[in-house]
Amino acid sequence: MKKVLVFSVVGLALILSACAPALGPNNVPVNNDSSDVVNETPTPGSMTMENPEAAHMMEPITAPNVQPATDTQGGQPLEYREENGVKVFELTTKAVQWPILDGVTVTAFTYNGTVPGPMIRVTEGDQVRIVVKNELPDPTTIHWHGIEVPNAMDGVPNVTQDPIQPGETFTYEFIAKPAGTFMYHSHFEGDIQVMAGLYAPFIIDPKELEVSPPAVDKVLMISEWLQKDGQTFAAMPMQGMEPNFFTINGKSFPSTEEITVRKGERVRLRFIAIGQFVHPMHLHGVPFKIVATDGHPVPEAAQLTKDTVSVAPGERYDVEFVASETGQWMLHCHILHHTTNDNVEPGGLMLMITVID
Numbered sequence: 001m002k003k004v005l006v007f008s009v010v011g012l013a014l015i016l017s018a019c020a021p022a023l024g025p026n027n028v029p030v031n032n033d034s035s036d037v038v039n040e041t042p043t044p045g046s047m048t049m050e051n052p053e054a055a056h057m058m059e060p061i062t063a064p065n066v067q068p069a070t071d072t073q074g075g076q077p078l079e080y081r082e083e084n085g086v087k088v089f090e091l092t093t094k095a096v097q098w099p100i101l102d103g104v105t106v107t108a109f110t111y112n113g114t115v116p117g118p119m120i121r122v123t124e125g126d127q128v129r130i131v132v133k134n135e136l137p138d139p140t141t142i143h144w145h146g147i148e149v150p151n152a153m154d155g156v157p158n159v160t161q162d163p164i165q166p167g168e169t170f171t172y173e174f175i176a177k178p179a180g181t182f183m184y185h186s187h188f189e190g191d192i193q194v195m196a197g198l199y200a201p202f203i204i205d206p207k208e209l210e211v212s213p214p215a216v217d218k219v220l221m222i223s224e225w226l227q228k229d230g231q232t233f234a235a236m237p238m239q240g241m242e243p244n245f246f247t248i249n250g251k252s253f254p255s256t257e258e259i260t261v262r263k264g265e266r267v268r269l270r271f272i273a274i275g276q277f278v279h280p281m282h283l284h285g286v287p288f289k290i291v292a293t294d295g296h297p298v299p300e301a302a303q304l305t306k307d308t309v310s311v312a313p314g315e316r317y318d319v320e321f322v323a324s325e326t327g328q329w330m331l332h333c334h335i336l337h338h339t340t341n342d343n344v345e346p347g348g349l350m351l352m353i354t355v356i357d
């Protein structure tokens with residue numbers, strides 16, 4: 001009986017509010033016709049449908065005759081040759097079938113056939129030259145994220161350079177500075193090409209050698225994938241395009257690499273988020289100190305002690321800890337959907353740190 005009465009009162013109030021004109025600030029009537037509201041604020045998905053130029057971002061990543069990757073581990077140091085004091089690196093962009101997990105392979109756009117691409121590691125002040133050959137079906141450019149390069153080397157298509165067309169070669173050259181954790185990635189249709197795998201670490205070591213370098217110094221590049229019915233799409237924070245696979249250095253757990261360290265040794269992890277989602281990375285067992293942000297050292301007195309650090313797209317955090325207890329300690333993202341493979345746990349952004357005696 002009481003319920004009926006409550007419903008009647010609520011129902012009456014709704015009818016009255018629907019009949020009376022809604023009042024905005026200063027009692028000015030506002031137009032609350034719902035059809036207008038729908039037209040004025042379309043959802044991203046409907047924007048894409050209505051905008052043919054944007055529709056390509058919802059198409060699968062494809063290239064003619066994509067071959068399986070021949071290397072299985074990404075982010076490995078890239079060899080260089082010296083020419084008149086210049087360190088010369090060679091990169092080729094190409095599509096490969098990249099295994100992120102046993103039985104799961106994505107169609108990836110890569111530097112030299114791996115995800116992430118090879119690590120460029122030099123010393124502060126080095127003159128570096130990077131020769132880029134584009135073997136993708138689409139134009140591309142490379143942006144040297146966080147590195148203080150001359151404007152013409154910044155890699156922004158149609159602003160600082162013409163896009164590198166398929167089959168073309170472009171040469172970047174600059175002095176590596178400052179020291180720190182950086183990366184390089186595509187800046188052409190970044191929403192597609194970066195999500196397809198065109199990213200890699202770029203580490204600039206300080207001129208003065210570290211007095212006591214850590215026993216383990218590991219770069220961890222984090223990204224996301226959307227793999228549906230054997231096709232790969234550029235994952236993004238948009239309805240219908242959300243990721244279902246998550247990778248650290250191009251691999252999902254349990255295919256992520258294991259880090260082994262002796263008890264008492266110091267570990268440095270360089271987190272780099274290159275996808276389109278934030279990842280609060282959490283370490284079991286011991287806390288860590290944040291020793292550098294976006295490549296720049298944090299003064300000791302300002303170093304936060306934490307066990308979770310949120311790494312947003314484009315950010316880098318260098319963290320350090322001493323492995324003080326033996327055992328298998330897990331490092332994982334604390335958005336727990338990100339520790340699944342196609343919605344099945346465990347998977348995704350998990351990595352095991354094994355501390356031995």
Ligand SMILES: [Cu+2]
Nearest residue numbers: 279333335338
């Ligand atoms: Cu996450």
